[in-house]
Amino acid sequence: MTWNPYYIGDGNPRDVELATPPPWRTFPRRTMAKEFQPPEGLVESVNAALHLRRPLLVTGPAGSGKSTVIEQVATELKLGDVLRWHITSRSTLTEALYRYDALGRIHAQRLGKSGGVDDIAPFMQLGPLGTALLPSTQPRALLIDEVDKSDLDLPSDLLDVLERGEYEIPELTRYKDDFVAIRQWGSSERHDIERGRVRCSQFPFIVMTSNGERDFPAAFLRRCIRYTMPAPTVPLLRQMVMAHLNIDIEEEGLLKVLVEGFAARVDGGESLAIDQLLNAVHVISGSLSPDDGRRQYVVEMLTRELSRA
Ligand SMILES: Nc1ncnc2c1ncn2[C@@H]1O[C@H](COP(=O)(O)OP(=O)(O)OP(=O)(O)O)[C@@H](O)[C@H]1O
Ligand SMILES: [Mg+2]
Secondary structure (H helix, E strand, O other): OOOOOOOOOOOOOOOOOOOOOOHHHOOOOOOOOOOOOOOOOHHHHHHHHHHHOOOEEEEOOOOOOHHHHHHHHHHHOOOOOOEEEEOOOOOOHHHHHEEEOHHHHHHHHHHOOOOOOOOOHHHEEEOHHHHHOOOOOOOOEEEEEOHHHOOOOHHHHHHHHHHHOEEEOHHHHOOOOOEEEEEOOOOOOEEEEEOOEEEOOOOOEEEEEEOOOOOOOHHHHHOOEEEEOOOOOHHHHHHHHHHHHOOOHHHOHHHHHHHHHHHHHHHOOOOOOHHHHHHHHHHHHOOOOOOHHHHHHHHHHHOOOOOOO
16 A cells, blocks of 8 residues: 555645654754764763863764764753854855945945944844854854865864964954944844954864865864764664654564664665664654555665665
8 A cells, every 4th residue: 555644646635634743853943962872982072072172073974963962062061052053165264253244334324224323233243153252151062064065275264263262353353442242143142342352261162073075184183083973883773763752672573673774784884864764763653654565665765875866
């Protein structure tokens, strides 16, 4: 029988109610702090990074949990909301520090909207890195995601800022007022910046992630603590399924076979993400699961290798 809990393919309108989504697809998104199961050696690397005030560079394949590590650390150590900077080939260091809408300001002046008072503050906002480096009593948590996708020069530029733990906003250095209250990243809070200089007082806890698509210079690597996500073991996968879905695979023959098969494929060099396994477990263990005849087909569809489209 076809697996068709919602869509049948006959074009007839009908009222359909979707089942509750998997916990990792509920919105607004919630943190995965409780569900994350640290693989062997990760705890030591995180502690070294915290202790030494160095960024942690986490390398590993797609869906191995790189971006989730920081959620658990930030929650556990009460570092507040995670600041996120997602890197693309167009990312620049300046936009991570602050954003300034010069055109918008000129426009407002022309239209006389500012009532004759020229105020720069509404046209400026700190970026994720700029906010992470604000003076604070507790370190902030900053995720620099997919740093290997950046332009070639970005890692070295970044390193320079992280070494010094400070930066300047030239537009404010030259500004008429000594103090300007600038909006932070990811909140409506403002911070009073004096003469355009920002100096951190607690080095942020930084996780940089990489798929290993690029080699980094030794000068960059030397200043990071490095960790590579290992291939997941069956006991670790069992804990993950338990944490996300509250199902013990040891009690379900079918799921045990699925998880063991998944681990064997990863060991055999196939590129598979952990969320693919979680998807498959969620689909075959729910009340709307495919019947015996179609189960294998659906599982295969959900766990296709990632290196092939
Ligand atoms: N060790 C783990 N414990 C629990 N859940 C995990 C673990 N590793 C990965 N996951 C789950 O797998 C999913 C993918 O994780 P994540 O997005 O962090 O991977 P990633 O390595 O950043 O992937 P990408 O390179 O594609 O960005 C998430 O839903 C996460 O909760
Ligand atoms: Mg990621």
